[in-house]
Amino acid sequence: MAEGVTPRSEDYSRWYQDIIREAELADYGPVRGTMVIRPYGYAIWENIQKALDRRFKATGHRNAYFPMFIPYSFIEKEKAHVEGFSPELALVTIGGGKELEEPLVVRPTSETIINYMFAKWVQSYRDLPLLINQWANVVRWEMRTRPFLRTLEFLWQEGHTAHATYEDAEEEALRMIELYRDFAENEGAVPVVVGRKSRIERFAGALHTYTMEAMMGDKKALQAGTSHNLGQNFAKAFGIQFLDENNELQYAWQTSWGVSTRFVGAVIMVHGDDQGLRLPPRLAPIQVVIVPIWRKDAEREAVEQAAHRICEQLENAGIRVHLDDRAEHTPGWKFNFWEMKGVPVRIEIGPRDVAKGAFVLARRDMPGKEGKTFDHPIEEAAARVGALLNEIQRNLLEQARTFRDANIHDVRTYDELREVIAAGGWALGYWAGSDDDERRVKEETGATLRCFPFEQPGEPGTCLMTGREANEVAIFAKAY
RNA sequence: CGGGGCGUAGCUCAGCCCGGUUAGAGCGCGGCGUUUGGGACGCCGAGGCCGGAGGUUCGAAUCCUCUCGCCCCGACCA
Numbered sequence: 323m324a325e326g327v328t329p330r331s332e333d334y335s336r337w338y339q340d341i342i343r344e345a346e347l348a349d350y351g352p353v354r355g356t357m358v359i360r361p362y363g364y365a366i367w368e369n370i371q372k373a374l375d376r377r378f379k380a381t382g383h384r385n386a387y388f389p390m391f392i393p394y395s396f397i398e399k400e401k402a403h404v405e406g407f408s409p410e411l412a413l414v415t416i417g418g419g420k421e422l423e424e425p426l427v428v429r430p431t432s433e434t435i436i437n438y439m440f441a442k443w444v445q446s447y448r449d450l451p452l453l454i455n456q457w458a459n460v461v462r463w464e465m466r467t468r469p470f471l472r473t474l475e476f477l478w479q480e481g482h483t484a485h486a487t488y489e490d491a492e493e494e495a496l497r498m499i500e501l502y503r504d505f506a507e508n509e510g511a512v513p514v515v516v517g518r519k520s521r522i523e524r525f526a527g528a529l530h531t532y533t534m535e536a537m538m539g540d541k542k543a544l545q546a547g548t549s550h551n552l553g554q555n556f557a558k559a560f561g562i563q564f565l566d567e568n569n570e571l572q573y574a575w576q577t578s579w580g581v582s583t584r585f586v587g588a589v590i591m592v593h594g595d596d597q598g599l600r601l602p603p604r605l606a607p608i609q610v611v612i613v614p615i616w617r618k619d620a621e622r623e624a625v626e627q628a629a630h631r632i633c634e635q636l637e638n639a640g641i642r643v644h645l646d647d648r649a650e651h652t653p654g655w656k657f658n659f660w661e662m663k664g665v666p667v668r669i670e671i672g673p674r675d676v677a678k679g680a681f682v683l684a685r686r687d688m689p690g691k692e693g694k695t696f697d698h699p700i701e702e703a704a705a706r707v708g709a710l711l712n713e714i715q716r717n718l719l720e721q722a723r724t725f726r727d728a729n730i731h732d733v734r735t736y737d738e739l740r741e742v743i744a745a746g747g748w749a750l751g752y753w754a755g756s757d758d759d760e761r762r763v764k765e766e767t768g769a770t771l772r773c774f775p776f777e778q779p780g781e782p783g784t785c786l787m788t789g790r791e792a793n794e795v796a797i798f799a800k801a802y
Numbered sequence: 803c804g805g806g807g808c809g810u811a812g813c814u815c816a817g818c819c820c821g822g823u824u825a826g827a828g829c830g831c832g833g834c835g836u837u838u839g840g841g842a843c844g845c846c847g848a849g850g851c852c853g854g855a856g857g858u859u860c861g862a863a864u865c866c867u868c869u870c871g872c873c874c875c876g877a878c879c880a
Binding site for chain 1: 813842876878
């Protein structure tokens with residue numbers, strides 16, 4: 323086991339905190355519930371940003387930036403919205419030493435201010451669709467905080483779009499949750515269940531909320547991204563109107579969707595083990611670390627020369643590589659250090675390898691010796707490493723999916739649901755219960771209705787709670 | 803907001819019960835030397851208003867009161 327890290331099996335919450343500290347992802351800020359994202363953690367976020375932003379651009383969205391301060395009156399304009407958010411608002415009441423006439427809200431999300439602006443920009447059906455994204459920080463005064471998963475301030479992207487018809491907005495909301503799924507699985511190697519939120523769980527002010535739910539290493543669910551069809555609720559509150567082809571005034575149909583720094587937490591908890599982080603190659607700030615090994619100064623030069631040659635080859639191939647040639651640490655120490663940091667591939671090269679013109683590959687997704695292969699020719703470094711990175715990316719997703727599928731259980735009755743939840747798994751069963759039935763499950767088991775998965779059996783069944791005919795299955799789980 | 807825990811060196815903590823030398827350890831940090839294929843070792847060294855304010859006492863890290871902060875667990879939430 324790694325030094326300074328509580329084993330996952332002993333105390334998962336402690337393990338999570340230990341990993342964040344030891345891998346230097348983040349540190350606690352001076353204000354309760356705040357955190358500093360350290361360079362290594364931020365580099366992961368930057369890779370998440372790049373992967374998402376590329377996809378947003380490819381689907382026609384453009385980035386913009388809206389102010390952090392929102393007039394309090396804006397928040398009050400949409401009834402469900404204000405009810406949803408008012409408990410967790412941070413208000414600014416003094417500015418420049420003077421009491422403000424109207425308090426300012428530090429944005430908990432930007433629907434209101436963005437839609438205020440949209441109302442100015444949208445006049446005609448020709449202005450639609452309006453497809454905007456912003457990268458920003460938001461503030462929600464949470465009671466219970468955890469690094470990355472829930473902090474008073476967090477970073478995210480929030481997409482906001484306006485469309486001419488309900489169908490267009492619905493299509494957009496679905497397109498974006500699918501985009502998120504593709505991102506989560508193909509970049510983060512995080513398998514997700516995509517589906518629709520229940521009335522109770524959906525976003526304050528939305529018609530439909532779509533979600534992707536991921537299973538963490540302790541089998542708790544994490545909402546890793548959401549996409550909302552907002553209908554015309556905000557358009558009506560903010561007067562976003564346009565003239566259609568028939569010269570008739572219509573309210574716009576809207577969506578919003580977001581993924582946050584919480585996703586970093588998902589990557590930690592889906593892949594991490596008792597040795598530390600395990601990063602999917604596509605999000606890893608460093609994909610390959612080279613550890614040169616030598617005893618005597620006489621050996622040093624030849625080894626480091628070979629190490630540099632490999633390093634250069636990998637760089638030229640576009641691989642993010644780091645050569646750890648520090649003299650103050652032993653190879654063994656470096657192995658542990660970079661394993662803690664979750665670097666997917668390690669190259670070891672010592673005198674014996676140099677003599678053969680070869681190097682050793684060690685993969686982070688397999689423990690110890692099992693993950694080591696020998697005698698890779700130096701000239702083939704780029705090809706060998708490239709292939710291994712792809713293999714690791716694939717394998718991490720596979721491992722996570724196997725774990726998840728083994729812990730989702732079909733249930734037919736409420737008793738079965740209780741059993742599954744008590745054992746810590748996810749319960750999948752037919753559901754046609756009321757809002758109160760859903761609340762009862764939460765009260766009695768601690769589990770919430772995570773979503774009605776898009777993937778359905780295709781035939782009706784019997785509701786586990788009411789015994790009535792149900793058209794859909796739902797997933798219940800304890801969640802972060 | 804309830805319940806629990808913790809504030810002593812950069813970090814993790816001991817010391818506190820039962821007040822009394824110059825406040826300690828491990829890790830980390832700096833220097834020198836030996837080392838380096840899975841967390842090396844020796845020697846030397848730097849580093850503390852013991853969270854804050856009151857009080858008790860000849861004397862407080864230690865006892866009392868108040869306060870501030872952080873963490874964990876629960877109720878609300880991306």
